[in-house]
Amino acid sequence: MAATAVSQYYLSFHSIPEDGGTWRRRTGSSVCCTPPVAPIPSSSPPPVVGPELSLSFRAHVIPHPKKVEKGGEDAFFISSYNGGVVAVADGVSGWAEQNVNPALFSRELMSKASSLVEDEEVSYNPRTLIQKAHAATSSVGSATVIIAMLEKNGTLKIASVGDCGLRVIRKGQVVFSTSPQEHYFDCPYQLSSEAVGQTYLDATVSSVELVKGDTLVIGSDGLFDNVFDHEIVSAVGTTSDDVTNTGIG
Amino acid sequence: MAATAVSQYYLSFHSIPEDGGTWRRRTGSSVCCTPPVAPIPSSSPPPVVGPELSLSFRAHVIPHPKKVEKGGEDAFFISSYNGGVVAVADGVSGWAEQNVNPALFSRELMSKASSLVEDEEVSYNPRTLIQKAHAATSSVGSATVIIAMLEKNGTLKIASVGDCGLRVIRKGQVVFSTSPQEHYFDCPYQLSSEAVGQTYLDATVSSVELVKGDTLVIGSDGLFDNVFDHEIVSAVGTTSDDVTNTGIG
Numbered sequence: 001m002a003a004t005a006v007s008q009y010y011l012s013f014h015s016i017p018e019d020g021g022t023w024r025r026r027t028g029s030s031v032c033c034t035p036p037v038a039p040i041p042s043s044s045p046p047p048v049v050g051p052e053l054s055l056s057f058r059a060h061v062i063p064h065p066k067k068v069e070k071g072g073e074d075a076f077f078i079s080s081y082n083g084g085v086v087a088v089a090d091g092v093s094g095w096a097e098q099n100v101n102p103a104l105f106s107r108e109l110m111s112k113a114s115s116l117v118e119d120e121e122v123s124y125n126p127r128t129l130i131q132k133a134h135a136a137t138s139s140v141g142s143a144t145v146i147i148a149m150l151e152k153n154g155t156l157k158i159a160s161v162g163d164c165g166l167r168v169i170r171k172g173q174v175v176f177s178t179s180p181q182e183h184y185f186d187c188p189y190q191l192s193s194e195a196v197g198q199t200y201l202d203a204t205v206s207s208v209e210l211v212k213g214d215t216l217v218i219g220s221d222g223l224f225d226n227v228f229d230h231e232i233v234s235a236v237g238t239t240s241d242d243v244t245n246t247g248i249g
Numbered sequence: 250m251a252a253t254a255v256s257q258y259y260l261s262f263h264s265i266p267e268d269g270g271t272w273r274r275r276t277g278s279s280v281c282c283t284p285p286v287a288p289i290p291s292s293s294p295p296p297v298v299g300p301e302l303s304l305s306f307r308a309h310v311i312p313h314p315k316k317v318e319k320g321g322e323d324a325f326f327i328s329s330y331n332g333g334v335v336a337v338a339d340g341v342s343g344w345a346e347q348n349v350n351p352a353l354f355s356r357e358l359m360s361k362a363s364s365l366v367e368d369e370e371v372s373y374n375p376r377t378l379i380q381k382a383h384a385a386t387s388s389v390g391s392a393t394v395i396i397a398m399l400e401k402n403g404t405l406k407i408a409s410v411g412d413c414g415l416r417v418i419r420k421g422q423v424v425f426s427t428s429p430q431e432h433y434f435d436c437p438y439q440l441s442s443e444a445v446g447q448t449y450l451d452a453t454v455s456s457v458e459l460v461k462g463d464t465l466v467i468g469s470d471g472l473f474d475n476v477f478d479h480e481i482v483s484a485v486g487t488t489s490d491d492v493t494n495t496g497i498g
Contacts, residue, residue, distance in 0.1 A: 174428050175453045181424060204424045209454040 052152040053210060055084030064222065074220050075106040075143075077114040082124060083150030085117050088164050089143040090220035092190055105141025105193060112136040113147065124149055126159035131200035134191045142192035146178065148218060154210045159203040162188035163221040167229065168214055169236050174229050176208040180221065188221070301401040302459060304333030313471065323469050324356040324392075326363040331373060332399030334366050337413050338392040339469035341439055354390025354442060361385040362396065373398055375408035380449035383440045391441035395427065397467060403459045408452040411437035412470040416478065417463055418485050423478050425457040429470065437470070 055078075063072025073091035078084070089109045091102035113133035122128045126147040144162025151157065158166060163180035181189040181204060189198045210216075215236045217223075223232075312321025322340035327333070338358045340351035362382035371377045375396040393411025400406065407415060412429035430438040430453060438447045459465075464485045466472075472481075 170453075173430065175430060176455055177426060177428050179423050179426050181422065204419075205458040206425055207456045 051212070053083055053150065053154045053212065054080070054152065055086065055150055055216070057084070057086065070101065070103060073102040073106060074222070075103070075110040077110045079114065079117050081117050083152045083154075083156075085147070085149045086216070086218055087113055087129075087145065087147040088218055088220055089145040090162070090164055090222070092142045092144070092188075095141045100140050102141055102143075104139040105137065106143040106145075108137050108139045109133055109143055109145060109191065113145075117149075124151070124157075126157050127200050127203050127205050130159050130161065130191070130203055134200065137193065140193045142190040142194070142197050144188045144190050144220065146218060148216065150210065155207050156210050156216070157205075157207045159200070159205050161198050161200070161203045162190050163224075165219060165221065165224045167217045167232060168208055168210065169217065169233055170211065170214050172233060172237065174233060177229070178204065178206065180224075300461070302332055302399065302403045302461065303329070303401065304335065304399055304465070306333070306335065319350065319352060322351040322355060323471070324352070324359040326359045328363065328366045330366050332401045332403075332405075334396070334398045335465070335467055336362055336378075336394065336396040337467055337469055338394040339411070339413055339471070341391045341393070341437075344390045349389050351390055351392075353388040354386065355392040355394075357386050357388045358382055358392055358394060358440065362394075366398075373400070373406075375406050376449050376452050376454050379408050379410065379440070379452055383449065386442065389442045391439040391443070391446050393437045393439050393469065395467060397465065399459065404456050405459050405465070406454075406456045408449070408454050410447050410449070410452045411439050412473075414468060414470065414473045416466045416481060417457055417459065418466065418482055419460065419463050421482060421486065423482060426478070427453065427455065429473075 057078045059076060059078065061072060061074060061076070063070075063074070067073060073093060074088065075091070076086070076088045078086045087110060089106035091104070091106035093102050095102045095105075110133075113129055116122055116129055116132050116136070119129075119132065122132060126149050129147055129149070130145060144160075144164050146158065146160040146162075146164035146166060148156055148158045148166055156168070158178060160166070160178055161181065163182055164178075165180060166176075166178045167174050168176035181202070183189065189202055191197055191199070217232055217236060227235075306327045308325065308327065310321060310323060310325070312323070316322055322342060323337065324340070325335070325337045327335045336359060338355035340353070340355035342351050344351045344354075359382075362378055365371055365378055365381050365385070368378075368381065371381055375398050378396055378398070379394060393409075393413050395407065395409040395411075395413035395415060397405055397407045397415055405417070407427060409415070409427055410430065412431055413427075414429060415425075415427045416423050417425035430451070432438065438451055440446055440448070466481055466485060476484075
């Protein structure tokens with residue numbers, strides 16, 4: 001298999017201040033930390049013409065200090081299928097007021113999505129993956145979600161409902177950024193167990209052509225509401241150097 | 250021909266304060282005003298399954314006050330080919346210091362691009378259009394450029410070199426935004442007559458799925474450096490209402 005030109009991409013999940021001092025929003029966000037770099041498969045269908053690109057992953061989840069005990073309300077999954085798949089979901093905190101653990105819906109959504117990545121009907125389409133994962137949930141709750149799927153030709157396909165986000169950093173600057181969707185301040189578009197929520201039809205669907213060495217940063221609004229892009233770029237620069245120094249990629 | 254579901258998209262070119270009071274940058278930007286709405290072709294190749302989408306256009310160019318006499322340094326073109334094509338180029342002002350009119354390169358670039366929209370080798374690919382238009386120029390100078398090409402299935406394909414920008418506004422909010430590329434403050438990536446410049450290979454290439462009723466705003470940094478996105482959204486709301494009221498679209 002042609003895997004000689006596998007990319008040096010690194011993906012960092014959101015990392016927010018552990019002291020919570022700069023938190024500005026009510027609904028749940030990230031926390032937890034598992035930074036291993038996933039191996040890049042040496043054989044994956046289908047072969048394409050030209051250099052193949054794949055994602056190497058790093059994940060950091062740091063829950064809001066008040067949510068640490070329950071593990072936070074965010075969830076994510078990564079997959080090395082095809083060029084690589086990554087998704088983040090952010091459980092909407094408001095459900096706690098109704099004695100519903102906001103993490104349940106986001107975790108189930110990511111679990112279902114993870115199991116459907118290779119589904120034929122999904123056809124490697126992030127919006128369809130949102131549709132089918134949402135339909136497969138049975139938990140009560142709601143969540144924002146973003147899913148990014150890399151084709152080996154370098155096309156990163158993205159679907160997002162709500163205010164999770166994604167940045168592509170190239171040569172020290174953000175060259176691509178998603179935009180949040182919200183009904184009004186602090187009320188994002190969200191997939192829900194209830195009929196009042198949004199659906200895959202409300203997703204913003206976009207794509208961007210990646211090149212070798214690009215860094216993706218994907219996270220919930222817990223990252224992007226609290227860390228400026230230039231700070232993310234700065235942090236990623238350090239991260240990428242670290243990884244390069246260890247020869248991983 | 251199936252043209253019954255032609256979209257209500259409206260495109261507004263950048264509009265900046267005529268008094269120039271908020272200008273913060275040196276290089277050229279927009280000004281001038283030609284708001285006719287281009288007719289939507291009732292027959293265009295090739296037919297696709299499902300509703301077809303096309304762009305309706307509005308263009309406003311308001312040059313920097315100091316550049317009004319020469320007509321400014323920005324240039325643009327629109328085309329109703331396929332789902333619609335729109336491009337903006339911003340001539341780099343620094344050339345004036347070498348007695349070169351910065352408008353010449355941007356205007357020639359747009360002229361060449363316009364003539365190449367239907368070129369077979371371009372294959373309706375905005376990055377290739379940048380490549381071939383750039384190669385066809387003979388003027389001395391440099392320019393930033395953004396080209397957006399709509400497929401009738403709703404996919405808007407975008408290629409950008411430098412700090413021109415594009416916003417997609419849906420239901421009163423920006424749901425998609427390009428990001429500028431620059432070497433350092435006020436020095437954007439640029440196509441140039443000189444070898445030191447950037448090329449189509451440096452373009453950020455992205456796409457977004459449009460839906461009926463979306464509004465695109467495309468312009469040079471003269472717009473985006475001086476008008477916040479929420480102000481653009483507010484202005485577009487008014488504009489769209491105006492157009493809707495006249496029954497155009």
